[in-house]
Amino acid sequence: xxxxxxxxxxxxxxxxxxxxxxxxxxxxxxxxxxxxxxxxxxxxxxxxxxxxxxxxxxxxxxxxxxxxxxxxxxxxxxxxxxxxxxxxxxxxxxxxxxxxxxxxxxxxxxxxxxxxxxxxxxxxxxxxxxxxxxxxxxxxxxxxxxxxxxxxxxxxxxxxxxxxxxxxxxxxxxxxxxxxxxxxxxxxxxxxxxxxxxxxxxxxxxxxxxxxxxxxxxxxxxxxxxxxxxxxxxxxxxxxxxxxxxxxxxxxxxxxxxxxxxxxxxxxxxxxxxxxxxxxxxxxxxxxxxxxxxxxxxxxxxxxxxxxxxxxxxxxxxxxxxxxxxxxxxxxxxxxxxxxxxxxxxxxxxxxxxxxxxxx
Amino acid sequence: xxxxxxxxxxxxxxxxxxxxxxxxxxxxxxxxxxxxxxxxxxxxxxxxxxxxxxxxxxxxxxxxxxxxxxxxxxxxxxxxxxxxxxxxxxxxxxxxxxxxxxxxxxxxxxxxxxxxxxxxxxxxxxxxxxxxxxxxxxxxxxxxxxxxxxxxxxxxxxxxxxxxxxxxxxxxxxxxxxxxxxxxxxxxxxxxxxxxxxxxxxxxxxxxxxxxxxxxxxxxxxxxxxxxxxxxxxxxxxxxxxxxxxxxxxxxxxxxxxxxxxxxxxxxxxxxxxxxxxxxxxxxxxxxxxxxxxxxxxxxxxxxxxxxxxxxxxxxxxxxxxxxxxxxxxxxxxxxxxxxxxxxxxxxxxxxxxxxxxxx
Numbered sequence: 001x002x003x004x005x006x007x008x009x010x011x012x013x014x015x016x017x018x019x020x021x022x023x024x025x026x027x028x029x030x031x032x033x034x035x036x037x038x039x040x041x042x043x044x045x046x047x048x049x050x051x052x053x054x055x056x057x058x059x060x061x062x063x064x065x066x067x068x069x070x071x072x073x074x075x076x077x078x079x080x081x082x083x084x085x086x087x088x089x090x091x092x093x094x095x096x097x098x099x100x101x102x103x104x105x106x107x108x109x110x111x112x113x114x115x116x117x118x119x120x121x122x123x124x125x126x127x128x129x130x131x132x133x134x135x136x137x138x139x140x141x142x143x144x145x146x147x148x149x150x151x152x153x154x155x156x157x158x159x160x161x162x163x164x165x166x167x168x169x170x171x172x173x174x175x176x177x178x179x180x181x182x183x184x185x186x187x188x189x190x191x192x193x194x195x196x197x198x199x200x201x202x203x204x205x206x207x208x209x210x211x212x213x214x215x216x217x218x219x220x221x222x223x224x225x226x227x228x229x230x231x232x233x234x235x236x237x238x239x240x241x242x243x244x245x246x247x248x249x250x251x252x253x254x255x256x257x258x259x260x261x262x263x264x265x266x267x268x269x270x271x272x273x274x275x276x277x278x279x280x281x282x283x284x285x286x287x288x289x290x291x292x293x294x295x296x297x298x299x300x301x302x303x304x305x306x307x308x309x310x311x312x313x314x315x316x317x318x319x320x321x322x323x324x325x326x327x328x329x330x331x332x333x334x335x336x337x338x339x340x341x342x343x344x345x346x347x348x349x350x351x352x353x354x355x356x357x358x359x360x
Numbered sequence: 361x362x363x364x365x366x367x368x369x370x371x372x373x374x375x376x377x378x379x380x381x382x383x384x385x386x387x388x389x390x391x392x393x394x395x396x397x398x399x400x401x402x403x404x405x406x407x408x409x410x411x412x413x414x415x416x417x418x419x420x421x422x423x424x425x426x427x428x429x430x431x432x433x434x435x436x437x438x439x440x441x442x443x444x445x446x447x448x449x450x451x452x453x454x455x456x457x458x459x460x461x462x463x464x465x466x467x468x469x470x471x472x473x474x475x476x477x478x479x480x481x482x483x484x485x486x487x488x489x490x491x492x493x494x495x496x497x498x499x500x501x502x503x504x505x506x507x508x509x510x511x512x513x514x515x516x517x518x519x520x521x522x523x524x525x526x527x528x529x530x531x532x533x534x535x536x537x538x539x540x541x542x543x544x545x546x547x548x549x550x551x552x553x554x555x556x557x558x559x560x561x562x563x564x565x566x567x568x569x570x571x572x573x574x575x576x577x578x579x580x581x582x583x584x585x586x587x588x589x590x591x592x593x594x595x596x597x598x599x600x601x602x603x604x605x606x607x608x609x610x611x612x613x614x615x616x617x618x619x620x621x622x623x624x625x626x627x628x629x630x631x632x633x634x635x636x637x638x639x640x641x642x643x644x645x646x647x648x649x650x651x652x653x654x655x656x657x658x659x660x661x662x663x664x665x666x667x668x669x670x671x672x673x674x675x676x677x678x679x680x681x682x683x684x685x686x687x688x689x690x691x692x693x694x695x696x697x698x699x700x701x702x703x704x705x706x707x708x709x710x711x712x713x714x715x716x717x718x719x720x
Contacts, residue, residue: 113563133561164557172558180547180566182609182627185634186601187540190594192637197524198532201493202641203473206540208568213638217631221612221624228613228623232606234550239606241546242599246592249542252581253588263588264581267542271577274545277552278573281562 002152003055005030005079007070009040012086012112013061014124017045019157022126028055040121054078057149060085063219064226068096075103082146083107084153088173089226090137090166108150109137109166111173112159127158131342134159137166174230181212181220182235188213245270293345294337296360297352309336309357316351335360362512363415365390365439367430369400372446372472373421374484377405379517382486388415400481414438417509420445424586428456435463442506443467444513448533449586450497450526468510469497469526471533472519490518490701497526534590541572541580542595548573605630653705654697656720657712669717673698676711695720 003026006017013031017040021027027046031037041048058080062070064087071083083106087093090109097104112134134154138147154161164172188210191199224231244266251263299309340348349359363386366377373391377400381387387406391397401408418440422430424447431443443466447453450469457464472494494514498507514521524532548570551559584591604626611623659669700708709719 113561132563135561162557162560168557172555172561175550175554175558176562176566179550180569182605182630183543183547183602184565184569185631186598186605187543188635188637188641189601189630189633190535190539190598190637191640192633194535195532197522197528198535199640200522200642201473201495201532202536203492205544205572206536207641208571209540209544210634210638210641211568212565213631213634215631215635217628217635220631221628224609224627225612225620225624228609232609232613235602235606235609238546238550239599239602241549242543242595242602245542245546246595246599249584249588249592249595252585253592260585264585267584268577268581270542270549271545271573271575271580273549273552274570274573275548275577277548277550278570280551280559281548281567281570282560 001025002057002149002156003051004028004057004059004153005051005055006046006059006061007031007074008061009036009045009121010061011121011123012114012128013059014040014043014045014121015114015126015128016059016061016086016112016153016157018043018124018126019129020153021046023156025156026051026055036121040124043121043124045121045124051079055080056082057153058083059153060087063087063222064089064093065096065222067093068100068102071097071102071107072100075106081106082143082149084110084150086110086112087226088177088223090135090169092226094137094139094166104139105141105143106146108142108146110150110154111135111137111169112154112157113173114159129154130158132159133162135162135164135169137164137169170227171230174227174234178224178227178231179234179238181215182224182231183238184210184213241270293342294339295345295348295352297336297338297357298360299336309352312352312355312357313338313348316348361385362417362509362516363411364388364417364419364513365411365415366400366406366419366421367391367434368421369396369405369481370421371481371483372474372488373419374400374403374405374481375474375486375488376419376421376446376472376513376517378403378484378486379489380513381406383516385516386411386415396481400484403481403484405481405484411439415440416442417513418443419513420447423447423582424449424453425456425582427453428460428462431457431462431467432460435466441466442503442509444470444510446470446472447586448537448583450495450529452586454497454499454526464499465501465503466506468502468506470510470514471495471497471529472514472517473533474519487518487701489514491703492519493522494519495522495524495529497524497529530587531590534587534594538584538587538591539594539598541575542584542591543598544570544573601630653702654699655705655708655712657696657698657717658720659696669696669712672712672715672717673708676708 001024004020005028006013007030009017009029009031017027017029021044028051029037029040029046029048037048058074060067060070060083067085067087074083085093088111090111094109097107112129112132114128114132136150151161248263248266251259252267254260254263297309338348352359361384364380365388366373367390369377369389369391377387377389381404388411389397389400389406389408397408418434420427420430420443427445427447434440434443445453448471450471454469457467472489472492474488474492496510511521608623608626611619612627614620614623657669698708712719
């Protein structure tokens with residue numbers, strides 16, 4: 001079995017440690033802040049002591065700008081046979097690693113696509129990475145054993161490995177994460193300058209849109225610094241799109257009918273493109289990193305029917321993540337939605353059918 | 361008791377009708393599409409027949425551009441004593457109503473701040489407006505009886521009346537709803553032009569940000585048309601903010617340290633302002649218009665305990681909106697979270713305590 005050191009026990013580091021430790025890996029915790037190590041250890045993430053001898057894998061969960069320097073130090077120390085990091089940008093750390101003449105054969109850059117608005121070890125969860133994409137950026141000189149060790153880490157965390165070049169990765173996360181983060185902050189910033197009465201009308205749409213604007217600004221300055229050009233390029237292109245939208249809207253407000261029709265075409269076009277882009281986002285659940293599937297079971301109004309269903313679901317040996325009753329319980333017959341991890345849905349379905357339930 | 365006609369049985373009209381009908385109001389349904397009336401009637405929203413004689417209140421649930429014309433027709437017909445509408449913009453309809461020389465004393469503009477990505481009567485819900493803001497735009501010549509009748513409508517729908525001028529309303533909804541809608545569509549539109557592998561990395565952040573970009577483009581062209589100038593002004597200002605952000609990001613990528621520090625200050629400043637704006641958005645739930653509260657009840661591992669809890673919750677006479685079990689059902693003892701409308705939580709809690717449950 002693998003032995004590992006997690007270096008940096010913030011949200012991501014502690015979550016990695018929890019996942020590994022839960023699977024029986026000997027995990028050592030390390031952080032420049034001893035209090036963070038104690039907190040992570042008390043959560044069951046691993047041992048606060050340094051390992052005796054070299055471990056198999058060191059996971060660097062430090063800010064992107066520190067990856068190169070910390071890797072150089074740890075390799076000089078001889079902490080581990082293989083090294084990876086979990087920084088949210090990859091090209092900058094890769095350049096630093098080369099510039100500092102690290103042993104690049106035994107280092108493989110990684111980025112698990114998970115996170116939360118909260119930070120620090122207390123927000124950590126062993127299942128944070130379950131069914132998430134975990135990007136790996138191997139190069140021509142990456143050692144095969146290093147690749148396999150990091151693939152084992154990804155698998156132990158329940159994530160899905162995706163191999164990409166460092167630059168392609170950084171452009172992709174600029175698109176799906178970093179540029180949207182800035183946009184959410186700017187939209188939220190407009191609210192900060194508005195009158196109370198206007199802000200009081202805010203509903204679920206803008207609340208969801210600006211959710212990520214609640215994140216830690218300093219953490220995000222670090223992330224954006226490491227990917228600034230790619231994010232700036234995307235925001236430049238968004239500014240051009242905004243200018244088109246404004247022109248379309250001004251035309252919509254015109255008195256001239258032909259102009260108005262032109263404006264309507266422009267605005268409808270961008271809304272239709274928004275529909276199309278939105279439809280490409282993976283994951284049907286929309287509320288978290290783990291993707292669930294729902295198994296719907298109609299129940300009759302016989303007393304104890306719901307309890308009987310739960311007992312049978314337990315027999316299926318599948319973890320039920322959530323339960324939702326369609327219609328109020330004032331009407332005892334109805335549809336029970338059992339949410340399970342996507343990979344378990346067909347198993348639960350088969351088991352319930354076998355026990356005499358009809359399943360939708 | 362009030363009698364009412366709901367004119368236009370889409371999502372909002374049918375939801376108003378369901379709420380009124382559920383409170384014992386005699387509701388007549390009217391739509392240019394007889395199928396929509398039949399659907400709404402079959403959902404229990406009211407009667408498909410025209411009323412005999414004049415009703416108290418006509419609720420116009422038609423697109424903003426049609427409010428003036430429909431009001432003129434209905435007043436000529438003498439359908440109701442008082443009139444209101446539920447259009448999402450207010451200044452344009454108000455101008456139309458004046459231009460068409462309608463009886464403005466007995467018409468009061470309104471806008472319930474609720475909605476959904478879905479549309480049509482099948483998406484309607486009696487509780488759609490519960491605890492939502494419902495803006496009313498009275499003018500100097502609004503009849504007091506009309507104001508009181510519409511206040512009664514708002515109260516029957518469980519919403520909170522907010523009085524504003526039509527123009528202030530339109531600027532406010534441009535800020536909290538219309539401009540963000542365009543922004544979400546543009547961000548989603550960038551995804552439409554991206555490579556598959558990049559889009560596959562999309563996570564919950566951008567999924568929430570672009571949720572509203574899934575809405576019906578034609579409905580939104582109507583909404584944006586009626587408020588185009590206010591939305592264009594806000595997007596112009598957002599484009600300027602974007603330009604600042606791009607400049608900050610380019611500086612962050614500079615080699616000169618003083619320039620980088622400048623860039624970091626700019627970017628951190630806009631992220632901090634985003635934090636502040638985000639924090640001003642009301643509502644703790646973040647996932648829907650209705651605000652729920654959760655009543656947590658520990659249950660033991662006795663067989664049928666969960667079913668017994670449901671039966672007792674039903675006895676409380678409170679609508680249970682959602683049920684969530686903490687921990688998997690593999691462990692039959694645990695905590696059951698019952699979600700109810702905020703206004704019902706203490707009632708449910710008291711009733712369950714009275715029936716011998718301990719409640720957290």
